[in-house]
Amino acid sequence: MATATDQLVGFGLVAFSLVLFVYYTLWIIVLPFIDSDHGIHQYFLPREYAVIIPVAAGLLLLLFIGVFIMFVMWKSRKHAKKSD
Amino acid sequence: MTKLAQWLCALALLGSAWAALALAPPGLQPPAPLRRALLPLPVYLLVAFGCYSLATVGYRLATFNDCEEAAAELQEHIRAARADLRRRGLRLGDQ
Numbered sequence: 001m002a003t004a005t006d007q008l009v010g011f012g013l014v015a016f017s018l019v020l021f022v023y024y025t026l027w028i029i030v031l032p033f034i035d036s037d038h039g040i041h042q043y044f045l046p047r048e049y050a051v052i053i054p055v056a057a058g059l060l061l062l063l064f065i066g067v068f069i070m071f072v073m074w075k076s077r078k079h080a081k082k083s084d
Numbered sequence: 085m086t087k088l089a090q091w092l093c094a095l096a097l098l099g100s101a102w103a104a105l106a107l108a109p110p111g112l113q114p115p116a117p118l119r120r121a122l123l124p125l126p127v128y129l130l131v132a133f134g135c136y137s138l139a140t141v142g143y144r145l146a147t148f149n150d151c152e153e154a155a156a157e158l159q160e161h162i163r164a165a166r167a168d169l170r171r172r173g174l175r176l177g178d179q
Contacts, residue, residue, distance in 0.1 A: 002147065002148045010142040010143060010147070011142065012142070013138055013143075013145070014143050017136070017142065018139065020131075020135050024135075025132075028125075032116075032117040032120035033117045047120070050124055051127050054131050055127065
């Protein structure tokens with residue numbers, strides 16, 4: 001059995017990604033087929049944001065990964081110099 | 085055919101199908117709601133794949149079988165082995 005924290009975090013991730021998936025599916029796939037005067041449209045941002053937000057988040061992720069790799073490589077270079 | 089080639093072929097096929105529908109001239113376009121759902125489809129599939137990956141990682145984290153006694157026993161073995169080797173003169177890195 002995984003520890004309680006592990007289970008909490010794990011199932012939290014599952015719930016979060018489920019919510020995100022359902023919301024995004026409704027936004028992209030279902031909403032175009034619903035009349036524009038239906039009340040459900042008030043819960044969703046304008047459609048451009050459905051593309052802008054994931055792309056921006058993806059770029060941020062790539063930036064973070066790149067910075068992390070740079071950091072780790074810089075640290076290991078200093079260590080190699082020390083042990084020489 | 086390698087797996088990479090298979091994936092690239094499938095990607096090219098789906099990509100060209102999407103492009104054909106998305107870039108169709110006004111006379112051949114699919115009906116308006118369908119077209120509005122179709123255009124962001126690559127981004128949608130990417131986000132869906134991301135959600136699936138996150139859910140899989142979370143689920144496997146939550147259902148992983150820790151064996152705490154085995155872990156403690158292993159640590160004990162490691163300690164005994166290190167003490168033994170140190171006694172016999174081997175210089176060990178620290179940890």
